[in-house]
């Protein structure tokens with residue numbers, strides 16, 4: 001209930017203005033975001049790689065309706081990949097990038113899908129030069145179909161382009177079956193958005209059950225599953241299913257968000273699992289922050305406490 005209300009409230013311009021202009025917010029943002037610049041993202045990436053973790057970097061921003069902005073975001077990713085390669089951090093996919101299709105043009109009034117596809121192809125080419133990969137983030141449910149279309153078209157040229165499946169959507173087990181093919185990189189998460197009951201599960205237990213169903217399909221298939229969750233129960237189910245499927249530790253990875261359960265990230269890496277941390281950076285952190293607060297009432301309390309202490 002609270003989660004749905006927060007996600008809905010985040011669309012209000014006055015709420016956005018309030019949240020982004022209060023100075024306290026910086027402390028809360030710093031917990032989940034590497035910083036404003038590529039320098040900040042590279043510094044955090046270096047530190048995580050040195051700790052034995054893998055990284056995927058997200059340049060914050062979404063829902064772009066301006067072609068120039070979409071081109072600028074694309075340029076930012078290409079520059080970032082060049083810098084990762086120059087710093088020796090991208091080889092063998094140690095640090096890769098996550099891209100939101102709406103940040104690179106999907107929502108443009110004219111030729112949105114074509115523009116997003118072309119921009120993503122440019123980022124994939126830069127990633128290939130850097131020895132690494134790209135994963136397409138999943139956004140609101142209305143964007144899933146065009147995102148999967150772009151994925152299907154680009155995988156012919158870039159077979160290692162990855163995508164995200166959200167277990168809150170009823171369609172996801174079927175999408176997993178279609179995507180559980182050789183070389184296919186699929187990140188499974190619960191989903192940070194909300195949708196009506198005809199397309200989505202609204203009860204947590206149902207979302208979790210669907211996650212386990214999707215895990216079973218992905219871990220039994222020939223692709224490369226990326227298990228993105230902080231949920232201890234699902235993490236242990238994933239480990240057990242991987243063992244059942246005789247999947248070696250190098251045959252899948254766990255993924256968690258920067259700033260969330262860092263000790264667990266290191267524990268899993270310490271036991272020999274591949275663990276990738278999702279590191280967002282950039283000044284357009286509002287949507288990302290609201291989704292993190294909506295996920296967990298304790299985060300919201302932390303936010304409100306800092307509001308009070310700075311007030």
Ligand SMILES: Cc1cc2nc3c(=O)[nH]c(=O)nc-3n(C[C@H](O)[C@H](O)[C@H](O)COP(=O)(O)OP(=O)(O)OC[C@H]3O[C@@H](n4cnc5c(N)ncnc54)[C@H](O)[C@@H]3O)c2cc1C
Nearest residue numbers: 137138164189190191192228229230231255256257278295
């Ligand atoms: C690497 C990665 C990439 C993602 N990419 C996408 C994407 O492309 N599209 C999309 O819709 N969603 C994405 N998500 C977000 C995801 O859908 C969930 O919203 C988010 O991960 C919370 O769900 P959970 O699986 O951790 O389980 P939950 O049931 O939400 O949490 C389980 C436990 O994890 C801890 N935890 C979870 N969230 C938080 C938090 N915000 N702060 C502190 N502790 C927390 C708590 O201990 C909690 O009890 C991604 C998540 C990860 C880890």
